[in-house]
Amino acid sequence: MRSFEELLDDPTCNLAVDDQGSEVALVAFGGLKGRLAIAPFEFFGLTRGMPVTKVFIRDPAQAWYVDGVPELGPDLRAAALGLRRVVDDLCGRAVLFGSSAGGFAAVAAALVGRFEEVHAFGAQVSMRREDRAAMNDARWRPRARALYDAARSDTLLDLRPLLDASDGSTRVELHVSDDDLDLAHADLAAGRPGVTVHRHPGGGHTFVRQLRVDGTLERIVRDSLGLPAAL
Template identity: 70%
Template sequence: MPTFEELLADPACSLAVDDQGSDLALVAFGGLKGKLAIPPFEFFGLTRNLPVTKIFIRDQAQAWYVDGVPELGPDLRSAAQGARELVDSLARDAVLFGTSAGGFAAMAVGVMGGFQTVHAFGAQVSMRRKVRAEMGDRRWMPRARALWRSEQPDKVLDVRPLLDASDGHTSVNVHVANDELDIAHAALIEGRPGVTVHRHPKGGHSFVRRLRVDGSLERLVRDSLGLEPAP
């Protein structure tokens, strides 16, 4: 059987699980190209030596998880339920992380699956064509057009209705830096129940790399999981 690290490094892998029998699990959703702004093994390396269950989920279709995850469900809604069932088989609850498109998925799955806490970095809040046009968001247009052409019924393209329906049950932490489009997306949900927007000074859309280097990301991950600070 491949190790967790080998599965992380395999671009064809949609789901990797490292069961450590912990009370809380760490779940991370890869963005476009299957990454977390930093390589997945670097992200999970923050807790490599700690007894924390880790789950990595990758979107092979590169379409904001609209087509789900093979091991969890054929669309985002069913994948959220599949993620809930997977976590329930391993731990009491989970803290979800994701960057960019992975942040969109982390928020959607976190709310639909009734998870405790989400941290989304530089995430898209809405992939609706009209909303993106209004804010001038033309990033990843070939991928976005494929998303809009998808015949998947009842597609999840906007996390706002999900947040409104949840009434703040999930703590959604949206992290942004000095990227105008990321800030515009965060503004769509700022002030909603359960949502907190955290502003970081530098780094643009890929500011997670800076957080990794200066130690902020490790502190955030450890604190979210109730772990002691690094020595």
């Protein structure tokens, strides 16, 4: 059986689980290219040595998870419910993380799966063509074009209806830097049930790397999981 680290390094692996028998799990959604702005093993290295169950999820279609994850479900909503079942079998409680496209999926999964807490870094809030045009968001054009070509009438492209339908019991922690487009996306969600927007200075869209270096990311992860501060 391959180790969790080996599964993280395998780009064909869409679901990797490291069951440590803990009361809480750390779930991370990879973004485009299967990363979290930093390498997955770096992210999970923040809890190395800690008895915390870890789950890493990749988007095989590289399309904001709208086509789901084969091991969890055929679309984003179904995958969120599939993740809920996986977590219930493991421990019952999980904190979700993701950056950029992975942050979009993490927030959607947290709301659909009724998880308690999610941290999204530089996440897109809406991938609707009209919203992206209004904010002049022309990033990832080939990927976005493929997303629209494959979209159906029920494709989940906008997180706001999920947020508005929430009772606020899911803590949606949106982390943004000084990137204008990331701020514009966060503004779409600000003030909606359960949403808190955290501003971090500098770093641009990939500011998670900076948070990793200065220790902020580790503090966020440890606090959310109820782990003691690093010595």
